[in-house]
Every structure is written in C-alpha cells, then in structure tokens.
Amino acid sequence: MKLYQINQSQYPSSVEEDWLGxxxxxxxxxxxxxxxxxxxxxxxxxxxxxxxxIKVCFRQTDLDAYGIQANIGVAISDLKWVELTQQYSKIVSW
Structure with missing residues (x-):
C-alpha cells in the first residue's frame, strides 16, 4: 500500500493520468x-x-489557509499526517 502526497491543484494531463492510474x-x-x-x-x-x-485525506492546515472545506474525504492534523506516513510502506510525492 502506498501513500500519495499531491501538492498541486492540477498537473499536466499526462501526469494526472500517471498518478491516478x-x-x-x-x-x-x-x-x-x-x-x-x-x-x-x-x-x-x-x-x-x-x-x-482509496482513502482521501486533506491537510487541515492547508484547508484553513485557503479558507475552504472538504466535503469528501477526511481532514487531518499534522500529527495525523505523521501517523499516516507510518501506516504505509511507500510514500509517493507528486
């Protein structure tokens, strides 16, 4: 199992296809x-x-910074983020 960390609102279509696929x-x-x-x-x-x-999470600090709420998935604290990284054998940052 892998944890994918996505830090852009949009990537070029080929990159979007790669990570989603x-x-x-x-x-x-x-x-x-x-x-x-x-x-x-x-x-x-x-x-x-x-x-x-596939579990979908949002970093709460960033949601707050952008002034938005996620109506899907779960918002997590920085501490939960650290715990999440420990639960997965591989971390992939895009």
Whole structure:
C-alpha cells in the first residue's frame, strides 16, 4: 500500500493520468498545499477514488489557509499526517 502526497491543484494531463492510474485499492491520497483546491475542482474524481477503496485525506492546515472545506474525504492534523506516513510502506510525492 502506498501513500500519495499531491501538492498541486492540477498537473499536466499526462501526469494526472500517471498518478491516478497508479492507484490501487488500499492506497491513500493526501492532498496538501495547493492540492487541497481539488476539493472544489475535482469532487467527482475524489469520490470515485473512495469508491475504489482509496482513502482521501486533506491537510487541515492547508484547508484553513485557503479558507475552504472538504466535503469528501477526511481532514487531518499534522500529527495525523505523521501517523499516516507510518501506516504505509511507500510514500509517493507528486
């Protein structure tokens, strides 16, 4: 199982296809920095990930900084982020 850390609101289409295509059930996606903007721009994609048994998380500090809320997935503290990194055998940052 892998933890994917996504820090951009959008990547070039080829990169988007690569990271989304590499996810498998049991993986997790942590949206942080500008990546939290996907809560507003890509809710359907994020819901589809959850339907595929992929955990979707948002860094609460970044949600607060952008003044937004995530209506899907779970918002986590920095402490929970550290705990999340310990739960997964591989961490992939995009």
């Amino acid at each position: 590499s996810l498998t059930a049991g993986d997790a996606v942590l949206l942080l920095e500008a990546g939290v903007m996907r809560a507003l721009s890509q809710p359907t994609t994020l819901a589809a990930l959850q339907d595929q048994q």
